Amino acid sequence: xxxxxxxGLALTLVVALLFAVFVGDQGPWYFAWVIxxxxxxxxxxxxxxxxxxxxxxSQDREV
Amino acid sequence: MDLIxxxxxxxxxxxxxxxxxxxFMFVPLTLGLTFMLAAMETVYVVTGRKVYxxxxxFWGKLFGINFAIGVATGITMEFEFGTNWSMYSxxxxxxxxxxxxxxxxxxxxxxxxxxxxxxxxWDRLSKPAHLAITYLVALGSNLSxxxxxxxxxxxxVPEGAHFDPDTMxxxxxxxxxxxxxxxxxxxxxxxxxxxxxxxxxxxMGISAFYILRxxxxxxxxxxxxxxxxxxxxxxxAVITLGDVLGRMDYEKQPTKIAAIEGLWHTSKPPYEPxxxxxxxxxxxxxxxxxxxxxxxxxxxxxxxFNTPITGLxxxxxxxxxxxxxxxxxxxxxxxxxxxxxxxxxxxxxxHEGDMGFGFLATRHAPNQDVTAIPATALxxxxxxxxxxxxxxxxxxxxxxxxxxxxxxxxxxxxxxSAYLSLKNKLERNKLLLRLCMWSIPLPILATEFxxxxxxxxxxxWTVFNKLPTFMSASTHSTSYMLFSLAGFTVxxxxxxxxxxxxxxxxxxxxxEEHGSAHGNAEPAYLHATQPAPxxx
Numbered sequence: 001x002x003x004x005x006x007x008g009l010a011l012t013l014v015v016a017l018l019f020a021v022f023v024g025d026q027g028p029w030y031f032a033w034v035i036x037x038x039x040x041x042x043x044x045x046x047x048x049x050x051x052x053x054x055x056x057x058s059q060d061r062e063v
Numbered sequence: 064m065d066l067i068x069x070x071x072x073x074x075x076x077x078x079x080x081x082x083x084x085x086x087f088m089f090v091p092l093t094l095g096l097t098f099m100l101a102a103m104e105t106v107y108v109v110t111g112r113k114v115y116x117x118x119x120x121f122w123g124k125l126f127g128i129n130f131a132i133g134v135a136t137g138i139t140m141e142f143e144f145g146t147n148w149s150m151y152s153x154x155x156x157x158x159x160x161x162x163x164x165x166x167x168x169x170x171x172x173x174x175x176x177x178x179x180x181x182x183x184x185w186d187r188l189s190k191p192a193h194l195a196i197t198y199l200v201a202l203g204s205n206l207s208x209x210x211x212x213x214x215x216x217x218x219x220v221p222e223g224a225h226f227d228p229d230t231m232x233x234x235x236x237x238x239x240x241x242x243x244x245x246x247x248x249x250x251x252x253x254x255x256x257x258x259x260x261x262x263x264x265x266x267m268g269i270s271a272f273y274i275l276r277x278x279x280x281x282x283x284x285x286x287x288x289x290x291x292x293x294x295x296x297x298x299x300a301v302i303t304l305g306d307v308l309g310r311m312d313y314e315k316q317p318t319k320i321a322a323i324e325g326l327w328h329t330s331k332p333p334y335e336p337x338x339x340x341x342x343x344x345x346x347x348x349x350x351x352x353x354x355x356x357x358x359x360x361x362x363x364x365x366x367x368f369n370t371p372i373t374g375l376x377x378x379x380x381x382x383x384x385x386x387x388x389x390x391x392x393x394x395x396x397x398x399x400x401x402x403x404x405x406x407x408x409x410x411x412x413x414h415e416g417d418m419g420f421g422f423l424a425t426r427h428a429p430n431q432d433v434t435a436i437p438a439t440a441l442x443x444x445x446x447x448x449x450x451x452x453x454x455x456x457x458x459x460x461x462x463x464x465x466x467x468x469x470x471x472x473x474x475x476x477x478x479x480s481a482y483l484s485l486k487n488k489l490e491r492n493k494l495l496l497r498l499c500m501w502s503i504p505l506p507i508l509a510t511e512f513x514x515x516x517x518x519x520x521x522x523x524w525t526v527f528n529k530l531p532t533f534m535s536a537s538t539h540s541t542s543y544m545l546f547s548l549a550g551f552t553v554x555x556x557x558x559x560x561x562x563x564x565x566x567x568x569x570x571x572x573x574x575e576e577h578g579s580a581h582g583n584a585e586p587a588y589l590h591a592t593q594p595a596p597x598x599x
Contacts, residue, residue, distance in 0.1 A: 026239075029248035029307070033255060040259065040296045041102040047292040047485070048106045048115065051285055054487060 074544035075147045075536040078551060080518075082140050084511050085555050089133030089562075091510045094208055094255050095262025096126040097201035099293055100181075104197050106289075108190045118286055119197070120185070121574040122266060127182060128565045130204075132558050134175070139551070141167075147544075151525050151535035157235050158217050158224045162242075166210030174203030208258070209251050216247035218526050219517070220315045226418065226529070228396055228411055233529070246311050250517075253304035256297050257513065260473055261506035263294030267480060268503035269570050271496040274489060279573050287499075288484045295477035302470055306363075312520070313364050313372065316527060318452060319520035320364060321375045322459040325350050328374040332361040335372070340464070343456040348376065375453055382452045386445045388414045389421025394434045419529040424448040426533065451531075454522040462519060466512035469505055476502060 023031040100119050107115035141163065144152050152159070177199045184193050217223070223240030224233045241247070267290040273283035312320040320326075325343045327350065336355025343350050364372055373381075392414035399407035414421075421433055427447040429435045436444050480499060483489050489496065521527055525535040 027243050027248050029245075029252045029304070030243075033252045036252075036256070036296075036300055037098060037259075040293055040300075041098060041105065043296055044099070044102045044289045044293040045106045045109070047288045047481075048103075048285055049110065050485070051288045052110065052112065055281075 068538075068541065069533065070541050071539055071544055072533050072536045074541065074548060075539075076532065078147060078544065078548050079140075079143060081548070082136065082143060082551060082555075083518075084514065085559075086133065086136040086140055087511060087514055088507050088559075089129050089136065090208065091254075091258035091261035091507060092129045092265055093126065093133050093204050094258025095260065095293075095297070096122060096129070096265065097197070097204050098259060099262050099266060099290065100126060101194070101197045101201045102289060102293065103286075104194050108194050114282060114285060116185075117282060117574050118289075121282075122286070123181065124569055125265075125269075125566060127178075128562060128569065130178065132562045136555065136558065147537050147539070148525075148535055149537040151530065154232050154530050154535070155218070155526050156232070158221070158233050158241065159214050161235065161238070162210040162214040162217070166207055166214075170203050170206035170210055174200055174207060177203060205255050205258075208255055209247075212251040212254055213242055213244065213247040215517075216244045216250050217241050218524075219250075219521055220244055220246040220311075221526055221529055226415065228399055228408060231396075231400070233526070246308075246315065249304055249307040249311055253301060253308055253513075254510070256300045256304060257506070257510050259297035260294055260301055261510065263290045263297060263477070264473065264499070264506050265503055266290035267294065267477075268500045271499040272570070273573060275493065275496050275500070282574050284484070284487075284489065287480070287489065291477055291481035291484045294473070295481045298470065298474045298477050302474065305467070305470070309364060310366065316521060317373055318375065318378055318454060319459070321373065321378060322454045322456045322520055323463045323516060324360060324364070324372070325353075325456060325460045326360075326372060326374045327376055329377050330360060330372040330374065332365075332371055333358055333368045335360040337363055338460075341460065343460050345453075345456050348450075375456065379449045379452060382420065382449055383445055385417045385420040386424050386448045387441070388417035389419065390424050390433045390436065390441070390444070391421070392418040393421030393425070397434050419524065419526070419531065420448075420452075422534055423451050423523065423531050426451070451523055454520050459516055459520040462512045462515035466509050466516060469509040469512070473502075473506065473509070 020031065023034070100123050103115050103119040103122065106112070107119060144159070144163075177196050180188070180196045181193070181200050184196060188196065221233070222244050223237040224235055226232070227234045235241075266286050270283040270287035270290065273279045274287065309320065309323075312323070325338050325341050327348055334357055336353070336357045337359035338350070338353050338355040341350040341353040341355075361370060361372065362368055392411055395407045395410035395414065396418070398404070399411055411418075424436075424444055425431050425433055427444045429437075429440075433444075476495075476498060479495060480489075483492055483495065523531050523533070525532050
């Protein structure tokens with residue numbers, strides 16, 4: 001099962017790399033949009049998680 | 064090809080501008096809000112904290128209101144191409160129709176199908192499955208924009224097609240060239256990310272409203288934090304892509320970039336200033352006053368220090384030979400249509416690249432027929448046609464500047480907001496919160512100005528250098544156009560009233576009234592180390 005999962009992940013990685021190479025070459029701004037949007041979502045989400053961490057730590061200090 | 068009534072052309076343009084600008088009030092919010100919902104739901108799925116589910120559901124409701132009216136106003140535009148712009152559709156339908164059809168069949172259907180699952184699937188789907196649906200809605204809405212902008216880019220920078228003198232229309236050569244048209248790429252990313260900015264300020268503004276009123280504080284502070292970070296990166300991206308688009312215009316649409324910069328004469332690098340404010344006079348072809356920043360224009364546009372940018376006067380003069388050549392092309396085309404002689408076809412092919420300039424001259428030809436221009440009148444027709452190649456400089460210049468000034472304001476607003484949110488000092492800065500609240504409509508305005516810059520700047524063409532706008536409209540009567548224009552105005556006024564009423568109503572009600580278990584208070588597990596209950 002683990003091997004199957006690893007193979008699946010490896011296949012996804014290969015497909016992603018091929019996609020990156022093709023789109024990065026033919027449509028650099030389309031590629032930038034994909035990468036940029038993922039980054040914007042991750043940074044925004046990280047900000048929310050940081051907010052929770054800040055709230056938790058301030059509550060711990062109050063306790 | 065008979066010309067139509069100029070009043071009908073102006074009314075057709077006005078109606079399309081009205082419906083497009085109106086539709087575009089809803090589009091940016093849809094493009095950005097879907098990805099913001101995806102970001103909120105991602106945090107919910109990863110952390111299990113219910114407040115993020117409440118956030119996704121509440122902002123999702125506001126998205127739903129916007130989406131419904133956005134769709135309704137978008138559909139009318141697709142019909143307008145056939146009803147009001149049938150000459151254009153006949154000439155360019157092969158090119159324009161393909162991305163438009165893909166938009167409808169692939170992106171719009173995908174978006175509409177998954178929107179239902181997103182709204183009603185919270186209790187029916189597993190958390191990861193629902194998250195995947197939300198991402199598909201976001202992807203679908205942005206892919207809709209992609210295909211529309213691919214279609215638009217093919218009008219601005221027509222690549223991947225050729226004109227067929229037998230069918231008298233542009234025909235498809237390469238689908239790949241159309242999709243990967245550099246103008247389409249940069250325009251799509253610029254527009255999509257401008258939507259992210261609109262959505263970020265929308266969420267930030269309403270969250271600021273709650274913080275100011277002391278309502279739903281935890282909910283609002285989290286929404287504000289996510290929106291501020293979402294917005295600051297998006298604003299940087301939108302400015303970067305704006306620069307790319309400017310460079311594209313410099314290379315492919317020199318009249319547009321010269322109009323954007325109010326540049327009547329070819330620039331003198333490296334001193335040439337970037338004009339901050341001026342009063343361009345289209346009739347006299349000069350600026351009445353200018354305030355500029357020296358040494359900025361050349362590197363800003365050309366990314367070099369010593370390359371001159373051609374001015375509008377010089378572009379107008381350079382059009383003279385192309386107009387003459389275009390008259391040859393159109394005359395040969397007309398003869399070929401009647402006789403099918405190979406010699407006429409050969410003459411046409413020799414001048415084919417300037418055909419659009421020949422069409423442009425028809426307005427000044429006797430009986431609107433370029434074949435009827437006597438040799439003695441040719442110079443006069445060419446001189447009269449030359450100014451026609453220029454767009455409205457005043458409109459293009461100011462639409463661009465208002466967009467740029469607003470983008471710089473958003474950058475400052477998001478940067479300060481993100482900093483204060485990260486420091487948890489938002490509540491002390493009431494002025495900033497008020498600014499955020501009152502700035503909600505500004506990104507929508509900025510995108511409208513961007514659209515005006517792009518579309519006014521490419522005049523007098525519907526298909527750049529190929530088909531003039533005045534030859535693109537349908538042959539309706541003036542009364543028909545006035546009737547349909549009045550109808551759209553009344554209908555759309557009702558739509559906007561409904562949209563604003565619903566938006567204000569649901570925004571004022573806030574998340575508590577929408578099935579959330581908590582607004583100000585949060586369940587105990589929120590601050591606990593163990594994951595949320597499985598039911599959530």
